[in-house]
Amino acid sequence: MATDTRDRILDATADLFRERGYSGTGLKAISTAANAPFGSVYHHFPGGKDELAAASLRRAADGYAAHVLEVLAAGPTDVVEAIRHGFVAAGQTLVDTDFVDACPIATVALEVASSNDALRRVTAEIFAGWLDALDLLFLGAGLDASNARRLSTLFLAALEGGFLLSRAARDPEPMLLLGESVAVAVAAALGR
């Protein structure tokens, strides 16, 4: 039960961060959204908002990476088609969730980049882990290490840029155009 409360707090924090960012999310809103007494937030996270934020970002990042890799694995076997499929799925998720459900890290990462070095480091570790996981995908498809990292970076930046542009416009079109560009870039690197 104690563990359940902790997880509810972490999930509520991630949802609120995704929706309105770090500065816009207070502990009071978190305890309400988690359906947990205010005191339990400090009980589970004696370090306060920053300790909670770090734990929540790490947990959300693991879940999100697993989700993205699942979407890619559930798509076509060919890596180029899987990427196309993944960006279409991301666009559809945006439409289905009224343009709320996007990267759980990006908003906070931009907010803290120049104002909270401890959390900045957490976001850097998360992005580094995601790039490593994408590298494995591209290495497995036959790319060399330097092209793999270049295309991992393109994949991640396109997904993040797609969330930014599609959420602002409330239109999945930027995400779809970006998926096409990433697919074309990977196909070219594979010599097709």
Added chain:
Amino acid sequence: MATDTRDRILDATADLFRERGYSGTGLKAISTAANAPFGSVYHHFPGGKDELAAASLRRAADGYAAHVLEVLAAGPTDVVEAIRHGFVAAGQTLVDTDFVDACPIATVALEVASSNDALRRVTAEIFAGWLDALDLLFLGAGLDASNARRLSTLFLAALEGGFLLSRAARDPEPMLLLGESVAVAVAAALGR
């Protein structure tokens, strides 16, 4: 003098938004950073924070678009080399400004996308204007309308994703890798 104060308030707001976002920026911090009496913020922006935010985002967006187009115009004549040059310049600016000086819109755009529809619309208009300006660049280089919009979207998403990844890592490398990918994509669309 009244106009000076108004401009100082707008510029200070843009700087604070860029550094820590919308929710993390209070009117008190704005009046301090602008070296303007607190009351003058409401005098110039009777609609309060949202009116000020909209005006500041629009002003910063115009300045930023002009800056990006200047950087591209100051680079090599060839559009592919100009893009490479532009991303190198963005990476260098990040290093020179201790990874603070980035897109003045993105942080706020993510924060408000699902929580403040009036400001969400302002960010959507800004991105749409930037994409139109980039379209003209690519149309002028000989691309058709559909490839122009696809590559404008890639350029903007790569720049935004590059700011996100490079600021988190405090490393210009992601921005440089993204510039290479955008340059390769534009060259391919031009049939090179």
